[in-house]
Amino acid sequence: LPIQLKDSSLFRTLSYIDGKWAAAADGSAFAVDNPASGAIIAQVANLGAAEAEQAIQAANKAYKGWRARTGKDRAALLRRWFDLILANADDLAKLMTLEQGKPLAESRGEVVYGASFVEWFAEQAKRISGDILNSPNAANRMLVMREPIGVCGAITPWNFPNAMITRKVAPALAAGCTAVLKPAEQTPLSALALAELAERAGIPAGVLNIVTADSERSIAVGKALCASPIVKKMTFTGSTPVGRILMQQSAPTVKKMSLELGGLAPFIVFDDADLDAAVEGAVASKYRNAGQTCVCTNRFYVHEAVYDEFVRKLAEKVGSSLKVGDGFADGVNQGPLIDDAAVAKVRAHIKDAVDKGANVVAGGKPHALGGRYFEPTILAGVSEDMLCMHEETFGPVAPVVKFTDEAHVIELANDTEYGLASYFYSRDIGRIFRIAEALEYGMVGVNTGLISNEVAPFGGVKQSGLGREGSVYGMDDFMEMKYVCLGGI
Ligand code: ADP
Secondary structure (H helix, E strand, C coil): CCCCCCCHHHCCCCEEECCEEECCCCCCEEEEECCCCCCEEEEEECCCHHHHHHHHHHHHHHHHHHHHCCHHHHHHHHHHHHHHHHHCHHHHHHHHHHHHCCCHHHHHHHHHHHHHHHHHHHHHHCCCCCEEECCCCCCCEEEEEEEECCEEEEECCCCCCCHHHHHHHHHHHHHCCCEEEECCCCCHHHHHHHHHHHHHHCCCCCCEEECCCCHHHHHHHHHHHHHCCCEEEEEEECCHHHHHHHHHHHCCCCCEEEEECCCCEEEEECCCCCHHHHHHHHHHHHHHHHHCCCCCEEEEEEECCCHHHHHHHHHHHHHHHCCECCCCCCCCCECCCCCHHHHHHHHHHHHHHHHCCCEEEECCCECCCCCCCECCEEEECCCCCCHHHCCCCCCCEEEEEEECCHHHHHHHHHCCCCCCEEEEECCCHHHHHHHHHHCCCCEEEECCCCCCCCCCCECCCHHHEECCECCCCCCHHHEEEEEEEECCC
């Protein structure tokens, strides 16, 4: 093993289909690397469309029995899975840092966050219930039953190798659905370790299947999931272009879709804000996971009266609190970017901004450590014509724009196809309601840069996606309503 684990059987490199560990039919495998060093850490089974079809069949076979269990039964198994995830949190965190690069403390935080969805939906499994409606016809009785939608296909990204899986799989399984999951090619180890723990928890064969594939075969696996008439629902987290492809591919079979796509989060600091709190929130929302989350702030708008002070304080805070390095090293809170393409995109955004007149207040270049490490960067004097104001940077770059007028800044904040997370700082209660209502976003953080937890409905509007994950609403996407009309009473 490339790493010391308490329980080495959590290090899995084969896919998991119908309760068995499965290699590709042609024996193909793909390399997974450690973003901190570029070193190969595992060769993982590289499955294709045919194996995806087997997984779909397995999920279909398991569906009947799984949906027939009581919610209480499914809850007990999910609860056991939750307990096992927490009991193995250290190992899961190490695997995550190894394949994803995020600092170990952040990985551990994600494991606990990911587990919270399993706990939450274990609890919700017991609360699935229907309604009796008040019929307009005295001789009728009208019932609404809530039923699982069926076999679900799930595709997840690399930035949260654990939580994006549990946030989809836990509500699916709680609802009585079975699932075929294709994790990101960069981070399959976290997914496979979760499958190992699901098996130990007693989740029956076929209920959760994991199909691993490299980037090329992922496309084929995605096609197989979307095209299958057995798969009734696709749930995806990733980029907006891929979300569009999956939606298109799912049109012929008219699947229900949950999509958590890109964002371009604005972070607005008004002149009445608590500036120290705003700086704190800015660092948390911008540099977490090295800026590689879909709710990370992409663009800061700061009122002209506090602009200079905000930029100065942000630079101080970034300079004093962010330590770049290997996620396993003590005190590090910014790891490497996921791959070379991510570094290239960050460089391109900075170059474009500087060419158009922005000035670099902090960072601005690859870190002296080399590889995929990048300096936490702040750009001032930023204007709307720059790439970083319209494209998701997905890296540790904070472009700061000066604004004067409230109505205008809201226009700018909303002038995008995206609508996932947004943030603003103000202490005026009237303004807080006005701005929270005016922002065309699925989520608004007011005086905080951290908004995600299992109780909150996570999701976007516009081209940031469809549906909500987590919360009391999160199971709706995995269920159908059935209306039953009893006549002649
Ligand atoms: P990112 O840019 O964050 O890697 P992607 O949307 O490219 O986001 O990837 C998210 C997930 O979607 C990964 O699991 C990846 O393998 C998968 N994926 C990428 N392209 C396709 C596709 N054409 N069909 C199905 N899955 C895909």
